[in-house]
Amino acid sequence: MKDTNYQVLLYYKYVHIDDPVKLMEEQRILCQKLGLSGRILIANEGLNGTVEGIYEKTEEYCKQLLKNPKFSDIQFKKSKGTGNAFPKLKIKVRDEIVATHLGKDDLDPTQITGKYLMAEQLHEWIQTKKEFFIVDMRNNFEQKSGYFTGSLLSGFNEFRDLPQILPKLKHLKGKTIVTVCTGGVRCEKASGFLVKNGFSDVYQLNGGIVTYMEKYPNQDFKGKLYVFDNRLVMGFNTDSLKHEIIGRCLICNVLSDSYVNCKNDLCHLHFICCNDCLDEKGNAYCKKTCKPS
Numbered sequence: 001m002k003d004t005n006y007q008v009l010l011y012y013k014y015v016h017i018d019d020p021v022k023l024m025e026e027q028r029i030l031c032q033k034l035g036l037s038g039r040i041l042i043a044n045e046g047l048n049g050t051v052e053g054i055y056e057k058t059e060e061y062c063k064q065l066l067k068n069p070k071f072s073d074i075q076f077k078k079s080k081g082t083g084n085a086f087p088k089l090k091i092k093v094r095d096e097i098v099a100t101h102l103g104k105d106d107l108d109p110t111q112i113t114g115k116y117l118m119a120e121q122l123h124e125w126i127q128t129k130k131e132f133f134i135v136d137m138r139n140n141f142e143q144k145s146g147y148f149t150g151s152l153l154s155g156f157n158e159f160r161d162l163p164q165i166l167p168k169l170k171h172l173k174g175k176t177i178v179t180v181c182t183g184g185v186r187c188e189k190a191s192g193f194l195v196k197n198g199f200s201d202v203y204q205l206n207g208g209i210v211t212y213m214e215k216y217p218n219q220d221f222k223g224k225l226y227v228f229d230n231r232l233v234m235g236f237n238t239d240s241l242k243h244e245i246i247g248r249c250l251i252c253n254v255l256s257d258s259y260v261n262c263k264n265d266l267c268h269l270h271f272i273c274c275n276d277c278l279d280e281k282g283n284a285y286c287k288k289t290c291k292p293s
């Protein structure tokens with residue numbers, strides 16, 4: 001099979017980078033040498049990347065990045081690739097590695113962030129029915145295919161909508177909160193944002209949802225995890241009887257976790273659509289007004 005020897009790496013590190021352009025060029029040379037594709041964002045505040053390649057090459061990438069003292073403790077989330085998770089390699093310098101538009105000085109995870117909670121600890125909290133509240137800091141379309149049972153969903157259209165979460169959580173200021181997101185990078189800022197706004201007991205899931213799913217497949221996190229590459233969703237032990245499909249087709253409401261983009265060029269809404277609701281050309285339209293007459 002094509003995908004047996006491919007691996008996807010998901011990683012980030014908040015650390016001051018003096019010369020992001022220099023690091024960008026170094027990363028480009030390394031990735032091209034190893035034949036990796038993917039997306040890497042670099043800013044003064046740190047590094048955020050997802051890359052795919054042959055297993056041995058991705059392992060060499062990890063080895064080389066860990067040699068850099070700034071990234072010596074970086075955590076790599078590793079998952080099975082397909083060989084075409086990304087169309088090409090994109091490495092860019094940005095103002096932020098996770099855009100909030102709230103000001104880099106106001107949300108600096110090296111200065112203020114939530115306490116780290118390991119997957120094993122969260123699992124124990126769930127099993128022992130400890131009083132706490134999981135807050136899902138992902139965008140609303142990501143949450144459609146999978147989420148923690150009983151979690152509070154952000155409802156964001158984009159992560160820059162972060163301030164919108166405050167009114168929803170004001171009754172939890174004295175409670176224990178655990179923020180979750182795909183790999184952890186957004187929760188570094190989201191948890192810090194809550195701490196800065198008066199929430200006293202804030203945690204973030206270390207390694208993100210993907211780490212929890214790997215350790216506890218089909219437990220507590222139901223469905224599949226949306227990912228920002230051509231795989232679109234990923235799960236662990238999805239052939240198990242315990243695995244549930246919780247997403248629903250926007251058009252007919254049948255269970256599905258297949259994402260598509262609305263074919264209307266003025267819309268392009270990203271949504272779940274089952275195969276039966278695709279037209280004869282394999283296209284989908286999120287509503288009747290988007291479909292050509």
